[in-house]
Amino acid sequence: MKTTKTILISGASIAGPALAFWLHKYGYDVTIIEQAPTIRPGGYAVDFRGVAMTVLQQMNLLDEIRKCETRTGKINVVDKDDNKVGSFPDAFTSGELEIMRGDLANILYEATRQNVNYIFDDTITAITEHANGVMVAFKENRPRDFDLVIGADGLHSKVRSLSFGEENSFNTHLGLYVAIFTTPNFLNLNMDGVYYSSLGKRVGVFGANAGAEARASLYFADKPMHYNHRDVEQQKQIVREKFAGEEWKVPALLEMMEEATDFYFDSISQIKMKRWSNGRVALLGDAAYCASPMSGMGTSMAIIGAYILAGELHEANGNYQQAYTNYEAQMRAFTERCQKMAEGAHWFVPTTKFKYWMSQQIWKILPYTPWKNMMIEMPTRIANSITLKQYA
Secondary structure, eight states, rough: SSOEEEEEOOOOSHHHHHHHHHHTTTEEEEEEESSSSOOOOOEEEEEEEEEHHHHHHHHHHHHHHTTTTTOOOOOOETTTTTEEEEOOTTTTTSSSSEHHHHHHHHHHHHHHHTEEEEESSSSEEEEEEEETTEEESSSOOOOOEEEEEEOOOOOTOOOHHHTTGGGGGGHHHHHHHHEEEOOOOTTOOTTTTEEEEEEEEEEEEEGGGGEEEEEEEEEEOOOOOOTTTTTTHHHHHHHHHTTTTTOTHHHHHHHHHHSSOOOOOEEEEEOOOSSEEETEEOOOTTHHHHOGGGOOOOHHHHHHHHHHHHHHHHHHHHHHHHHHHHHHHHHHHHHHHHTTTTTTTTHHHHHHHHHHHHHHHHHHHGGSSSSHHHHHHHHHHHTSSOOOOOOO
């Protein structure tokens, strides 16, 4: 009989609901707390590769996800006059299975909402461990006791800051920021994509929702900035200032940004920690080992990590310390390999004239070189570099 029966998960995006899915199957009483008022729509395309596909199959969600599958077509690189200057290889961004982040979050929510207690529009304010569990205080709801608390609340994890220390102790800034939002498919891209770049900036527009709309992504290079992660207007002002005076379609995109209801802005950063657990509290997904969007592995890491953490808690039968240790032992090397894949971020948004010139030359010749296959195959090799245990 398990002595750790009640588990609070902070975060209702990908990692949290995936963990809740498995914990419910193992007989746990699971609550998910989410500061947003509902499951967040929109967002960028995320993809799965390798072992993560096996986990989705075991969750019986693979067919449902395929119904919402997107598939980025050709990606052209253009200059300010819309002349093609290069291209990305086919399958460069899509992995084995690609889906919009909001669609995936909704699928996971629908798969768990009947069996998991979701609390929206609230957040954790304090975590106090005692001999028999964890007392958790909330901004809106009354305090409650849980056996364990799992932080699956992303790059700016509240659980991590309360139980492990301030974010700047663990955040490795990769020198970039990105804004993402939905626009009309004003370039008639169908499901293709286009990139325009200038020194220190890269702008992308990709077809989405079967070509009915598009997603814009505006990257820029900068040192770490201090801003309010909840203040959308402040974030939009940062983007306006950074892209003021840019050419190509940027002025039109900045206008569309004002009307976007799913605006997202954040740094391109990684989280690196010596330990992912502290007492009865543990971290999962981006909260523990964010690899950044530049790795292309974040969603796979979250799905695999959730499977392993839940399985180890089940197998440990109440010995949560051993479960946390085993979870980390299985995931550590894999996450480090995934993070290493993001090391070329400075080539994606070059900040010197030489690197900018070099990157333009690379995109021109890439489709015709053996590098193309290497860039497509390497993420798959990394994605298959972890072996899953089978849990009863």
